[in-house]
Amino acid sequence: MSRTKTGQFRHKRADTQMGTIEKMYGKDFGVRNDKKLGNYLKEIGYPSLSKLLGNG
Numbered sequence: 001m002s003r004t005k006t007g008q009f010r011h012k013r014a015d016t017q018m019g020t021i022e023k024m025y026g027k028d029f030g031v032r033n034d035k036k037l038g039n040y041l042k043e044i045g046y047p048s049l050s051k052l053l054g055n056g
Helices: 018-025 037-044
Strands: none
């Protein structure tokens, strides 16, 4: 997993593909692999990946 020394998730770029996110965190978000993280977060109303993962 991609975490800082304090245990927080590292910031991910908004243009990271969801397929990459799913592989990194072992989660299936049920979206196309080529969908951009930023677009997905906007669609579902989350401000960040850490909030989506329940760690922020």
